Amino acid sequence: MPPSASVAILASAFINSLGINTHIDFNRYGYQDLAVVEKSLTYLGVPNVRDSSESIADLQSWQAVAQSAGVKFDDFMPEGSPANMQNTLSLVGRLSTAGILNYVEGGNEEDDSYALSMGNGLYYTAYFQQQLYQLSHSLALPVINMSFGAGWTPVNNWQGDYGAVGDLSPYADYGNAHTYPGLGRTPNWTMQRLNGLATLAAKSRPVITTEIGWNEAQGFSQSDVAKSVLNAAFDGWKNGDIKTYFYALYDDGAGRFGLMNQDGTPKPAGTALHNLTALLADTGANGSSFAPGSLQYQLSGAFGEENSILIQKSDGTYWMSIWDEEDGEHPITLTLTSSVSQIQLFDPLTSTNAIQTVSNATALTVDLIDHPLLIHVIPNAPSATAAASALTPAQNVITTLANNSTIASDAGTIGIYVYGSGNVITGGSTTKIIQAFKGGNTIYGGSGAAAIHIAGSNNRIFVGGGFNSVADSGTNNTITFGKGGSGTTAIYGYVLNQGDTFDFSPLLAGTQWTGDPATIGNFLKVTNTESYSIVHVDPSGLASGVTYPVAVLYGYAYLTLPALLAHSAL
Structure with a gap:
């Protein structure tokens, strides 16, 4: 495989995807000592905390922790009675005024036995989700769906209660996954499965893993938990999760899940997460706003289950996470197309010190093991002018972490990089690239020739106004394809095998097609070459009519019209 160029993600965006569950509301298990809680959170270096504020005392404690540790909270409605959820919801306004909330979350596993014994249940919680959504949106706070903890039976194919309440997408901005891998299951396999289940209850929403954890009491060694935490941190990003919250800061009544000891000292998992966030922390003034670059490289020696994520800091250096949860230990070689100042190897499981360094090099071979390694690529020193521009946000590039916002190209904008979800993104005549790293975004390519790169799920892309690539x-x-004849879209990725849909309805609205399925072949046509397929539209539907190419699907050597229509909306 020849070298390919990958656009990096911001290190700050990756760190901002990580979180931890606490139980300050319990006022025990170590949470009664806020100074130790603050010290523990600061050590882990994650900016997001999930908890439930059930009293004025909790509100005051959260404010102290937020100020000391620099975190914001996801406030979930506690497992218990309907009255308890209503009381917790009544405090959301004060928390919002304090400016310490990221999200408000629906009922927490109200299908479990304790909640049921208190008069709660699935259907009340689903109804309550509507009330929570209305209040939260009045405060401009995004909403996470209710979560599920029971209902695991062979009758429903072990999908729990996720499919029991219908689609709550109208009352949630994000789906909700509670992910607890069993012995022998990888974080990646389990996260993908639970992400899929979460969409049963919020079909059109990207997912937040609000809980993922491993109970030492169930046979997980502390070493295994540490490795799994690192794997899950990157699996969450790779799988399109907006956030990944580990369960939990300390051991509690639910089990020995803690990443930290109750005295504030780290377990191996806490050390690993600390090392990861310390290595990838970007302290630059524009660490969350600079336009990331691309790096051309090749990975050789791959067995097939390897994953990699390219990350960049505002100082211009690149970090690559590389991991493989399936294939066992094997060597893999990173090769760059030109020499760089240094390539360093780090193992965040054990240390923040480099374990291997090569200088003036183009390649590094590493032994890939059962958890992520970090490769640090330090480019050659740029000129003074280039160095200065690298530290200044580009005036013609938009980079944002925003969620649920409108992001539009200005005159001269050449690049738009979006790390949030729920956004409406519009390119312009000069836009060359639009990159959305998460799901749930709506993207308009514009009239230019923008390359649109998307990850995550439930994105909607509108093309046809220019010569776009996706x-x-x-x-x-x-x-979604617009009027024929105004542009051709090149599409990369095995989209027909990944659940994607081609919406041709706006395109066909500009033709003479009457909606008769029997005649669709007169208006939509597919031709094939040795390495790609072309979709054409014939506005007249006549055998002698003029056809316009609307899409080129790379990677499909032979595509039939029936196969295309099976993945299409007309």
Whole structure:
């Protein structure tokens, strides 16, 4: 495989995807000592905390922790009675005013036995989700769906209660996955399965893993938990999760899940997460706003289950996470197309010190093991002018972490990089690239020749106004085609095998097609070459009519019209 160029993600965006569950509301298990809690959170270096504020005392404690540790909270409605959920919801306004909330979350596993004994249940919680959504949106706070903890039977194919309440997408901005891998199951396999289940209850929403954890009391060694935490941190990003919250900061009544000891000292998992966030922390003034670059490289020696994510800091250096949860230990070689100042290897499981360094090099061979390694690529020193520009946000590039916002190209904008979800993104005549790293976004390519790169699920992309290209590494996305003759879209990625839908309805609205399925072949046509397939539209539907190419699907050597229509909306 020849070298390919990958656009990096911001290190700050990756760190901002990580979180931890606490139980400050318990006021025991170590949470009664806020100074130790603050110290523990600061050590882990994650900016997001999930908890439930059930009293004024909790509100005051959260404010102290947020100020000391620099975190914001996901406030979930506690497992228990309907009255308890209503009381917790009544405090959301004060928490919002304090500016310490990221999200408000629906009922927490109200299908479990304790909640049922308190008069709660699935259907009340689903109804309550509507009330929570209305209040939260009035405060401009995004909403996470209710979560599920029971209902695991062979009758429903072990999908729990996720499919029991219908689609709550109208009352949630994000789906909710509680992910607890069993012995012998990888984090990646389990996260993908639970992400899929979460969409049963919020079909059109990207997913947040609000809990993922491993109970030492169930046979997981502390070493295994540490490795799994590192794997899950990157699996969450790779799988399109907006956030990944580990369960939990300390051991509690639910089990020995803690990443930290109750005295504030780290377990191996806490050390690993600390090392990861310390290595990838970007302290630059524009660490969350610079336009990331691309790196051309090749990975050789791959067995097939390897994963990699390219990350960049505002100082211009690149970090690559590389991991493989399936294939066992084997060597793999990173080769660059030109020499760099240094290539360093780090193992965040054990240390923040480099374990291997090569200088003035183009390649590094590493032994890939059962958890992520980090490769640090330090480019050659740039000129003074280039160095200065690298530290200044580009005036013609938009980079944002925003969620649920409108992001539009200005005159001269050449690049738009979006790390949030729920956004409406519009390119312009000069836009060369639009990159959306998460799901749930709506993207308009504009009249230029933008390359649109998407990850995650449930994105909707509108093309046809210009000569766009779409590279889709996600799943269950929709590509909508506009008027024929105004542009051709090149599509990369095995989109027909990833649940994507082609929406041809706006395109066909500009033709003479009457909606008769028997005649669709007169208006939509597919031709094939040795390495790609072309979709054409014939506005007249006549054998002698003029056809216009609307899409080129790379990677499909032979595509039939029936196969295309099976993945299409007309």
